[in-house]
Amino acid sequence: METGATALVFYGLGAVAIAAFLLALRRRLQLSRAKHGSLAGHARIARRIASFVPFYEYGEGRFFCSDNAPADIAALRRAGFMRLSTLYATRFRETNRHTAEVLDTISDLQFTQAYRVPFQYGRFVRQHLESGAFVESSEGVMIADLDGNRFYDLTGSYGVNLLGYDCYKGTMERGLARVRELGPVLGPYHPVIADNVKRLSRISGLDEISFHMSGTEAVMQAVRLARYHTRRSHLVRFCGAYHGWWGDVQPGIGNPVPARETYTLKDVSEDSLRLLRTRRNIACVLVNPLQALHPNGGAPADSSLVDSGRRARFDREAHADWLKRLRALCTERNIVLIFDEVFVGFRLALGGAQEYFGVQADLVTYGKTVGGGFPVGVLCGRKDLMKRFRDDRPADICFARGTFNSHPVVMGAMNEFLQLLDTPEIHELYRNLDARWNERAERLNKRLCEESLPVQVANMSSIWTVCYTRPSRYNWMLQYYLRAEGLALSWIGTGRLIFSLNYSDSDFEAVANRFVAAARAMEQDGWWWRNPSTTNQSIKRDVIKEMIVRRFSTLRDHPRPTLGN
């Protein structure tokens, strides 16, 4: 009898264990299904693979024919490269000299210089095509370097430059003038802040505002508040989306520690909605509306442009539909929906991405341009979510400070910026915004097509990216041809071109002419030569093979191995 009871208990426990296991398995499979198939969708694996990638580089011999181009094509490329090299050395002499002087002591500069092109080509490019890091003036849509060269600015100062540099010179100066009497007093507020919160509340459609020093900090605070109020642990971000460099929103490559309370899910996906519907530990969903240009893709940078696989295409209606469904689900599940508009806020519409896509979020972050030229992060939110303490639990607080938050100069310049948004001249810039930028992109694409150049642009309003239509290993060279034509790009090269809204038709025409000229020169110099059997897949395969060979061969004897020298 006793033995029978013991067996019964044993079987019961076994059944419970199996049921628990099956349940856990089901949950795990559901999570796996909601992850994007790319490496960016699998943070842990990506980090592991990244640590496996060995350094190697192409010596001069291989540099011009890493795609096995014939000798005449390699010679053509070499001649074009050396012509550019001479031009860079003479035209950018002073700018380069200054850059070389500080390079050893500015860590950020070393990083950006190292990651302009795929690493296999890096050293040779840096030796011959120095990218000067200094500029000394801006005017209209142009910036000028230390040699007096003027460039059309396509860097957009990481997105800060929305209305044109001269506009920000004004907001910075007037902002400073308005708070001059107070100076750097921190803690108490300058009265200008009252108008800022009123305007930001109207723009965001939300009740309360907090100020921070950067977009990253604003996002940190948004997530912290969501966790505090929901008492749940996990944040959801979508594959490829950038939300600043705080660890929790940047799992995977670039962050030395794992982000254990972050789910990276597939963007625009039913599988992700299914997961959101069933998990109880999700505090918030972070949305960077820029991802609509390349859902699930990381920020496109030329350092990873080893083939022509970069894809981008923006469909406003489809994305609005997705965001609305996400909104509805977050409401249903009490998940905090955070729009991270640090980059796109004010760029797509006066009311930001919320207005543009017709979706009201619970928390919204802004940054970059809203500082009127000074550094800032802003969080706007629903009253119940912004509260940092509980009336009934005085010790249970959600702490957030920051010495320079609400700095008088930033508040002054911000107010000048926000006031400008209400002027007829600025309203005029926003009129038919998408139509204007779409038409410009189409016009450029038509010209590139007519000349059979293997380049096309894709855009989300004034944010553009360059795509390549012929499989090639050398697309990253285009950034150097563009610079030679007087177009300034940021360190991520052709991955992102950011226009300020004050680009006139004639400014744009000049940019388009130079862009086509650069692509034409690159084509004439043979960089886009292609063996008919080459595909993006075959290029990727070849690169992976090279890495594997390097990893398992001469690494110990040759710490900086060189191919085909």
Ligand SMILES: Cc1ncc(COP(=O)(O)O)c(C=O)c1O
């Ligand atoms: C969407 C988004 N969120 C957050 C950040 C971080 O802002 P910051 O660089 O001011 O810290 C950025 C910066 O590019 C961004 O694009």
